[in-house]
Amino acid sequence: MTPPEKEYYHAIQIVSDNCVGCTSCVKVCPTEAIRVRNGKAEIDTNRCVDCGNCVTICSFHAILPKSDSLEIINDFQYKVAILSSSYAGQFTEDIPYATTKQALLELGFDEVAEEAMVTDFMTNLVRDYIRKHRDYRPILSSNCPAVVRLIQVKYPSLLPNILHQEAPMSILTRYLREKIQTEKGLKDKEIGIFVIVPCVAHVTAVHQPEGAYKHLQDGAFSIGMIYGKIRERLRKMNGDQKPIDTYEQGLTWALAGVEAEMVDCDDIRALSVNGIDNVKEILSKVEDHYLDQYDYIVLRSCTNGCVGGCLNVENPFVAMSRIKKLIKNSKHKVINTSELKELYKDGEFAVVPLEPRSIMELDHDIKQAIQKMKKLNEILVMLPGLNCSACGSPSCYALAEDIVYNKASIDDCVVLLKRHQKEED
Amino acid sequence: MAEYWNINPQYETAVKHFLANKPEAEVTLEFEIGVRDFVNSGKGSAEVKNVLKRLGIDPTILRRIAVASYEAEINVTAHSNGGHMTSCVYDDLVYIRFVDKGPGISDIEQAMVPGWSTADDLVREMGFGAGLGLPNIKKNSDVMHITSEYGDSTALEIMIFYA
Numbered sequence: 296m297t298p299p300e301k302e303y304y305h306a307i308q309i310v311s312d313n314c315v316g317c318t319s320c321v322k323v324c325p326t327e328a329i330r331v332r333n334g335k336a337e338i339d340t341n342r343c344v345d346c347g348n349c350v351t352i353c354s355f356h357a358i359l360p361k362s363d364s365l366e367i368i369n370d371f372q373y374k375v376a377i378l379s380s381s382y383a384g385q386f387t388e389d390i391p392y393a394t395t396k397q398a399l400l401e402l403g404f405d406e407v408a409e410e411a412m413v414t415d416f417m418t419n420l421v422r423d424y425i426r427k428h429r430d431y432r433p434i435l436s437s438n439c440p441a442v443v444r445l446i447q448v449k450y451p452s453l454l455p456n457i458l459h460q461e462a463p464m465s466i467l468t469r470y471l472r473e474k475i476q477t478e479k480g481l482k483d484k485e486i487g488i489f490v491i492v493p494c495v496a497h498v499t500a501v502h503q504p505e506g507a508y509k510h511l512q513d514g515a516f517s518i519g520m521i522y523g524k525i526r527e528r529l530r531k532m533n534g535d536q537k538p539i540d541t542y543e544q545g546l547t548w549a550l551a552g553v554e555a556e557m558v559d560c561d562d563i564r565a566l567s568v569n570g571i572d573n574v575k576e577i578l579s580k581v582e583d584h585y586l587d588q589y590d591y592i593v594l595r596s597c598t599n600g601c602v603g604g605c606l607n608v609e610n611p612f613v614a615m616s617r618i619k620k621l622i623k624n625s626k627h628k629v630i631n632t633s634e635l636k637e638l639y640k641d642g643e644f645a646v647v648p649l650e651p652r653s654i655m656e657l658d659h660d661i662k663q664a665i666q667k668m669k670k671l672n673e674i675l676v677m678l679p680g681l682n683c684s685a686c687g688s689p690s691c692y693a694l695a696e697d698i699v700y701n702k703a704s705i706d707d708c709v710v711l712l713k714r715h716q717k718e719e720d
Numbered sequence: 721m722a723e724y725w726n727i728n729p730q731y732e733t734a735v736k737h738f739l740a741n742k743p744e745a746e747v748t749l750e751f752e753i754g755v756r757d758f759v760n761s762g763k764g765s766a767e768v769k770n771v772l773k774r775l776g777i778d779p780t781i782l783r784r785i786a787v788a789s790y791e792a793e794i795n796v797t798a799h800s801n802g803g804h805m806t807s808c809v810y811d812d813l814v815y816i817r818f819v820d821k822g823p824g825i826s827d828i829e830q831a832m833v834p835g836w837s838t839a840d841d842l843v844r845e846m847g848f849g850a851g852l853g854l855p856n857i858k859k860n861s862d863v864m865h866i867t868s869e870y871g872d873s874t875a876l877e878i879m880i881f882y883a
Contacts, residue, residue, distance in 0.1 A: 583787055655776075657774050664776055
């Protein structure tokens, strides 16, 4: 692997004391970023895209999600929470959405905004972007941070196809930051804007945003962590409801498929894909120009979209059903987006051209890379080809690669070891 | 025996040199292409693509190789009685050879015309057979060479340089 040019932040931590070396995480990692060495899992920070598969699969509490603790809001004079849309699907239907929003406010925020507020605006932005970038087909959605990182790591030729505009929660952040500064007469650093997120990729995106020109959020709280506090708060509130505005209509953002349906129109054909294995298959087909008939592809790493994120408490299908009900029963609300449109026109939501994270290449120098590949192939034919992961590498190919990099030895292969033992007997 | 050549003039000397010497490849990949096996078709070119990614080939060149080899592989699947794909990777170019078991192309010049296709209903149902396969291979490769005998096999060779 080529030496890392920068340290990548990840919202995933390994608690080595809890790790039993079972290799479950090794097998589910879409970028082969995890190895078990000396009985403990290790993550290659250059390869990890923060999809959260390992967090979900680990049954030993050895791979834990990282997010900020709620106390950090006290460092700011004016505190704003932005709700990711999947939050609405976490609560049973006897609790009104407005009440859960009020409870969040009572946790110490001055203002609670919703990703859902900018959904209509986003749909128009995406359509406009697609029409203005005819040279690239298909345009690939950029709102799932795990997908953006997956493209940087494994499909660098598709980077120009990514929609180079901020995701909805960041667009809302940019807008609110400016608005609050003007309306409340506060300085930028006095305002704390936080997102309540469904997955580790969004936590990472807050701490190390890709392509951001400006200061965005000040922290990311896990829906799972907030959920516990909200339940507690709801008990204390005891049905004491205050009138609170909600934007159910825009909750579509949390659901895979719906964004694509919204963007799809006479001159734009959109496709929706969810689940990281499906995303990988589709991206490979896009590389082959097999999907050029689509103008836009919505790609989400998690099952059913953001409702499938590993920081949610509810099952993705139940959450999706609840959100659909909320949308169905919602009343049409007109949201004034003229200021957002102005910001978009001024290019305020554009992002820096995304750079590849080329972990795929064996060496910067092609001659060296070829030599390494030859060595790799020589080792590969000696290995049993069972891809059992017992050595701690995800496949025989990955073990061969690790041996080439002197990160493993052929003696790590348990199957070969057993065969040798039999021969000796 | 009918033949078709298309060579990017920029590489004419290099191509002549290559064909005269037929140097040994650094890495060779072999792949069997089954008759109408659309489930597995594309895996051969995906394998080539993954090897080239590991060698750090420029992404734009990589996509040209991906398209040309994918189209060619689909062609063998859709139109032939099965065949074989051999991919030879060098440090400056990739050479891929497809040889099928017939039935051969009756008129190569005609087959090169965009939109012209002999694809049957099954192939069209799979979303292929738009008559853009061969023209697409030509567009994305530096060398395209077809030899075919009607009633016998077809061989397609493509070469793409990295720089």
